[in-house]
Amino acid sequence: MGKPKKLLNNPVEVVSELIDGLVAACGGDLRRLEGRNAVVRAQVADDKVALLIGGGSGHEPMFPGFVGYNLADGAPCGEVFAAPTPDLILDTLSAIERGRGVLMVYGNYAGDNMNFDIAAELAEEAGIVTRTVRVWDDVAAAPPERMTDRRGIAGDFFVIKVAGGAAAELDDLDEVYRVAIKARDNTRSMGVALAAGSIPETGERTFELPEDEIEIGMGAHGEPGIARRKITEADAIAEEMTDRILADLPFSAGDEVALLVNNLGATTCMEMLIVSRKVHQVLKERGIAVHRTDVGSFLTCQEMAGLSITLMKLDAELKHYLDMPARSFAYSRA
């Protein structure tokens, strides 16, 4: 498979340029942290618990697209597929903290963990209190008894939505942290890859997958999943993925869930809807009610083809924060 065609200028400047585009598209709601690859809300309310999200770039609209009203207050943007540096994280959290501390939500990867941990230590030295929630929703990455070995994939979407609502309403960092942990612990995902994305700076694909094969459970950077096989019909793949997710929490009859079908980049909306339809059918058969469905591109991996399915089990509190209005580049609801 050859190098994909891409609309780029200097590949080294992709992160800076995408931030300029994002800020320009948000009509004054966002600003760039001066001279840095980070976005923050133009206005952060006084006395607010601040919500910081972030990670490597290349997954747009995650993370900077989720900075906005009732969502996150700021996002340091690392280079493509590389965690942001401690000083960038520290500068971003310093810009958004308002005296009530900062909740940091990010995907569970070694690089992110180390860089955000170093930033948290530097913040503590500067007198800023932080709490950390690492998202580890990918059931394909490790068995349940090794939960902390799991990667964070599209489950970030629900954790950020709930944490954003909680950070807007609650004035105690520990309470916001508790709600975000609850969202994280009730969220499970699994992906399927049809074709690899590429790294803008090199043009190289992140993995090799034969033309007629798919990989169930593959991670957002092409980390290997649980089974590679010849491609089959959408319904069989959707049912297998849904059942693996349901068995993991486990979800059971009578539960109410939020559903996210996330496009990894290059899959058509038509296919997304076909899969979403099948997930709904499977959930109905299993006696599980769907409170809300989101279908779209929220955490991508360049031109990677494929999608992921995420379910969050709801209670009254999670439903409340999930249903709050929100406005950002990636996600708005009245």
Added chain:
Amino acid sequence: MYDTLTPSQARDMLTAVARHLVASVDMLTEVDQAIGDGDHGIGMRRGFAAVEETMATTDPESVAKVFKAAGTAIMAKTGGAAGAVFGTLFRAGSAAFEERAALDAEGLAGFLARGLEGVEKRGGAQPGQKTMIDALAPAAAAAEAAIASGLVTAVRNATDAAKGGVEATKGMIATTGKARTLGERSLGHPDPGAVSMSLILEAMRDYIAA
């Protein structure tokens, strides 16, 4: 050949290390594509290009200061796991040179030992998990064992031990980092971080033993 390095020579050595890493970007990219997402080379290039720039403007007051400045540059510019790990190696390792006027065999061994301790604490990884620690730990042990033989022997032995460590990672299954989900598919490939670790020592050796 040097048996000790002045702070100014230590700075020049780190400039040579930086150039060696930057020149190795394509090889590191290839190595990482086999078991990672292929971004290790460009990350190391960002970090070590910054080291080269920083060294050009760092006043060589002490060996500790130039090593710490290199670590800070790596941590600020590399990003990802590599930035935290290699930044910590140089920053934590620089403590071994405090109170020392020159870089000698004992200083080199101390740098590797303190660096190893810092990296293990930061990332929670242990030897045998197919990481840069599998090159760093044998290098630290080899340098320690060669202190009495002087700096040239210590850096040669440490470099050879690191290369041996890289070879050994081919037989390991990754159990930490992004490559851990490869399981047995990571067998046969060296760990990219371990390769970078051995490149750092190789450049130090070439400067010291030239």
